[in-house]
Amino acid sequence: MPIDFKRDTNGDIALENGNFSLVSGRTAVAQFLWSRLESFVGEWFMNFDYGSVDKERMLVKAPNLSYVSAVRKAQVVAVPGIRSVSEYKMSLDPVTRNLQESFAVILEEEEAVLSVSSVGSSGGMAVVLLGEYGGIT
Numbered sequence: 001m002p003i004d005f006k007r008d009t010n011g012d013i014a015l016e017n018g019n020f021s022l023v024s025g026r027t028a029v030a031q032f033l034w035s036r037l038e039s040f041v042g043e044w045f046m047n048f049d050y051g052s053v054d055k056e057r058m059l060v061k062a063p064n065l066s067y068v069s070a071v072r073k074a075q076v077v078a079v080p081g082i083r084s085v086s087e088y089k090m091s092l093d094p095v096t097r098n099l100q101e102s103f104a105v106i107l108e109e110e111e112a113v114l115s116v117s118s119v120g121s122s123g124g125m126a127v128v129l130l131g132e133y134g135g136i137t
Contacts, residue, residue: 002024002080003022004024005021005022006020006021006023006027006031007035011034011038026107029079029081033082036051036052036075036079037075052075053071053072058099062094063099065090065092072101073103081107082106082107083106083108084105084106085106087102087103088101088102089102089103
């Protein structure tokens with residue numbers, strides 16, 4: 001399982017008593033997943049291929065949902081520690097232009113499921129770890 005710096009609810013590196021903290025296991029996988037799906041291709045200066053979907057294909061009036069869902073699922077499986085996507089649902093409200101998705105993933109080293117739901121323009125993603133919040137919303 002991967003190891004990562006602990007993140008706060010804004011995605012920033014969290015400090016505890018002035019020190020960096022590390023997370024591993026399901027929490028690290030959840031953080032990698034959150035980071036991947038909240039980033040667009042081309043945003044990170046150190047790796048322009050990192051991220052989920054390019055903005056020009058997703059942030060348009062009528063996105064191709066088949067393309068977006070295929071790319072998002074491929075990006076999820078590319079996250080270290082994730083074996084497969086077991087459930088996936090996506091819907092677009094054409095009036096509010098909010099894209100909602102929810103899915104569950106099977107982890108590589110544990111028989112655990114991460115349940116994820118995200119809402120487009122109205123506010124971020126929640127990653128639920130076996131019924132517990134992993135500090136990531």
